[in-house]
Amino acid sequence: MQTDLVSPLLAGNRRALARALSQVEDGGSEARALLAALYPHTGRAHVIGVTGAPGTGKSTLVNALAKAYRAAGQTVGIIAVDPTSPFSGGALLGDRVRMRDLAGDPGIFIRSMATRGSLGGLARATADVILVLDAAGFDRILVETVGVGQAEVEIASAAHTTIVVEAPGLGDEVQAIKAGVLEIADLFAVNKADREGADHTVMALQMMQGLAPASAGHHGPRSASGHPEPGAQSDGSWLPPIVKTVATRGEGAEKLRDWIEAHRAHLQATNKLIRRETARAAAALDHILRDALLTALLARLPDGALSVTVEAIARREVDPYTAAARLLANSA
Amino acid sequence: MQTDLVSPLLAGNRRALARALSQVEDGGSEARALLAALYPHTGRAHVIGVTGAPGTGKSTLVNALAKAYRAAGQTVGIIAVDPTSPFSGGALLGDRVRMRDLAGDPGIFIRSMATRGSLGGLARATADVILVLDAAGFDRILVETVGVGQAEVEIASAAHTTIVVEAPGLGDEVQAIKAGVLEIADLFAVNKADREGADHTVMALQMMQGLAPASAGHHGPRSASGHPEPGAQSDGSWLPPIVKTVATRGEGAEKLRDWIEAHRAHLQATNKLIRRETARAAAALDHILRDALLTALLARLPDGALSVTVEAIARREVDPYTAAARLLANSA
Numbered sequence: 001m002q003t004d005l006v007s008p009l010l011a012g013n014r015r016a017l018a019r020a021l022s023q024v025e026d027g028g029s030e031a032r033a034l035l036a037a038l039y040p041h042t043g044r045a046h047v048i049g050v051t052g053a054p055g056t057g058k059s060t061l062v063n064a065l066a067k068a069y070r071a072a073g074q075t076v077g078i079i080a081v082d083p084t085s086p087f088s089g090g091a092l093l094g095d096r097v098r099m100r101d102l103a104g105d106p107g108i109f110i111r112s113m114a115t116r117g118s119l120g121g122l123a124r125a126t127a128d129v130i131l132v133l134d135a136a137g138f139d140r141i142l143v144e145t146v147g148v149g150q151a152e153v154e155i156a157s158a159a160h161t162t163i164v165v166e167a168p169g170l171g172d173e174v175q176a177i178k179a180g181v182l183e184i185a186d187l188f189a190v191n192k193a194d195r196e197g198a199d200h201t202v203m204a205l206q207m208m209q210g211l212a213p214a215s216a217g218h219h220g221p222r223s224a225s226g227h228p229e230p231g232a233q234s235d236g237s238w239l240p241p242i243v244k245t246v247a248t249r250g251e252g253a254e255k256l257r258d259w260i261e262a263h264r265a266h267l268q269a270t271n272k273l274i275r276r277e278t279a280r281a282a283a284a285l286d287h288i289l290r291d292a293l294l295t296a297l298l299a300r301l302p303d304g305a306l307s308v309t310v311e312a313i314a315r316r317e318v319d320p321y322t323a324a325a326r327l328l329a330n331s332a
Numbered sequence: 333m334q335t336d337l338v339s340p341l342l343a344g345n346r347r348a349l350a351r352a353l354s355q356v357e358d359g360g361s362e363a364r365a366l367l368a369a370l371y372p373h374t375g376r377a378h379v380i381g382v383t384g385a386p387g388t389g390k391s392t393l394v395n396a397l398a399k400a401y402r403a404a405g406q407t408v409g410i411i412a413v414d415p416t417s418p419f420s421g422g423a424l425l426g427d428r429v430r431m432r433d434l435a436g437d438p439g440i441f442i443r444s445m446a447t448r449g450s451l452g453g454l455a456r457a458t459a460d461v462i463l464v465l466d467a468a469g470f471d472r473i474l475v476e477t478v479g480v481g482q483a484e485v486e487i488a489s490a491a492h493t494t495i496v497v498e499a500p501g502l503g504d505e506v507q508a509i510k511a512g513v514l515e516i517a518d519l520f521a522v523n524k525a526d527r528e529g530a531d532h533t534v535m536a537l538q539m540m541q542g543l544a545p546a547s548a549g550h551h552g553p554r555s556a557s558g559h560p561e562p563g564a565q566s567d568g569s570w571l572p573p574i575v576k577t578v579a580t581r582g583e584g585a586e587k588l589r590d591w592i593e594a595h596r597a598h599l600q601a602t603n604k605l606i607r608r609e610t611a612r613a614a615a616a617l618d619h620i621l622r623d624a625l626l627t628a629l630l631a632r633l634p635d636g637a638l639s640v641t642v643e644a645i646a647r648r649e650v651d652p653y654t655a656a657a658r659l660l661a662n663s664a
Contacts, residue, residue: 033653035653036651036654038651039650040648042648278643280646281642281652285638285641285642285652289626289656289660290625290626293629309617310614311610314612315609316371318371319367319368320371320613320620321364321365321367322368323617324624327617327621328628
């Protein structure tokens with residue numbers, strides 16, 4: 001059945017795409033067969049992760065960026081992932097707000113995802129949805145996540161280019177701009193840049209990059225102070241550019257788009273793209289093997305063996321490590 | 333070797349505790365043997381999860397709460413988990429700040445944890461550290477996590493009582509107070525309650541609980557409006573109390589402590605405690621089995637088979653599902 005979807009999906013049929021996404025989100029053997037059939041047709045889309053604290057105007061920026069890509073003639077898939085809404089229907093509401101803004105453009109496709117079950121499950125489901133949109137021919141896929149925690153780092157690991165969105169005046173700067181962010185950001189967007197404190201936020205980011213002394217006043221052009229220009233460096237490294245945006249008016253969106261494309265060119269010019277693909281492949285294989293192995297083990301266990309074991313652990317009659325070893329020995 | 337640690341640890345020796353925690357964090361077969369030996373001596377501590385956005389004053393509130401418990405003669409273990417700092421040494425710095433405040437009291441033990449590897453790994457490492465502190469005889473264990481995302485939901489699943497900390501004036505209220513929070517909170521603390529907007533935050537929480545109309549002005553006593561009192565209800569459910577605190581001055585900490593104890597009594601009076609223990613046992617067993625099964629599979633594979641497969645997936649020559657099925661078939 002799922003193979004019926006492959007040809008129309010690859011040909012750009014939207015109903016086939018919607019059905020394929022539902023099937024993938026439902027999981028199971030049909031979903032796996034579909035993903036397997038689509039996989040050879042993937043690897044063409046550039047995946048852009050957009051992350052940042054609530055209140056930075058991230059969603060509006062994603063919409064502005066999608067429009068900038070459409071203006072350049074490219075199709076855009078948007079995946080809105082909200083790991084902070086594990087239970088509610090907030091994702092659906094977000095969809096409707098977005099739809100109103102971007103509706104009617106067949107070159108844009110939006111999908112919202114909330115957590116079902118574990119975070120690992122969400123990261124993997126996001127990777128699967130990216131794969132389907134990639135196969136469906138979208139040129140650029142924007143993956144929006146809330147926050148800059150470990151959850152988002154795991155989801156962002158599916159992206160080729162990661163944008164961290166900051167905004168002025170979001171409480172304590174030291175807490176808002178975490179040191180860890182430096183390690184995942186390929187690009188910084190300082191959104192709401194028409195507000196007071198935007199230059200301060202830019203400078204705080206530059207300080208973290210080691211480009212501005214803590215005692216500096218207003219920041220001038222970096223080249224004037226002898227610092228390197230952002231972007232690709234002569235030694236093959238990448239210095240994350242900092243782009244000021246006012247997403248509500250679309251300001252800075254084209255500049256952001258151009259920096260994303262520059263980063264994409266940088267990844268292609270170096271061997272970083274294949275390294276990222278290899279890391280993604282290893283993570284996908286790891287997840288799939290763990291699931292398959294546990295499923296096979298549970299099928300081998302006698303009825304009720306698992307619940308008896310769980311109850312014994314809960315009553316502290318046996319520790320989980322010893323219990324696991326016994327289950328494995330009995331099923332070998 | 334690890335069994336040398338068990339007796340002194342159970343007897344309250346702090347050097348044995350520190351060595352046991354290091355061993356557990358290093359992982360491996362010695363750690364598993366140690367945890368297995370300690371497991372029968374656990375299940376006595378009450379585990380309290382404290383979560384909330386950055387800027388709510390969560391750490392200060394945890395310190396105030398620890399002091400309130402010490403004033404009641406109980407020993408306290410504190411575990412500070414920061415999933416948003418996967419890379420930096422921020423946890424260590426936090427330790428030092430805390431130490432200055434709580435130092436010298438042998439009835440308090442503090443351990444900070446930052447992410448190493450995956451989030452799932454952090455959740456499990458946190459559960460292991462809780463187990464060690466429980467065996468070491470701490471009466472109450474406070475687990476502090478940053479944020480209210482799925483990451484924190486997973487870590488909080490190890491807690492008996494979960495406190496969600498809010499504070500007035502933290503940007504957009506609708507975003508700050510997520511609907512999902514209602515599902516994990518056993519208690520709300522509105523910290524920095526001396527600031528403007530604290531009553532507004534309390535009312536927003538009450539609205540989420542369905543206890544205040546959206547159009548209401550300043551909130552009065554709830555019983556006056558015919559709403560149920562917070563805490564244990566006659567139908568066996570629990571209505572999360574909302575406690576105002578000013579952690580920097582210790583205000584509200586004793587009230588918070590008393591509500592935690594009331595929640596503990598509620599869990600014991602109903603069958604909820606054993607249900608939570610069973611869910612924890614199932615999650616622990618699931619994690620351990622997946623790790624053990626994957627480790628065993630990798631040991632059975634010929635040298636290099638895994639990396640050859642990963643590279644083939646990265647080059648899109650094979651999809652990860654088919655590749656996984658082949659590895660499993662070849663190793664059977």
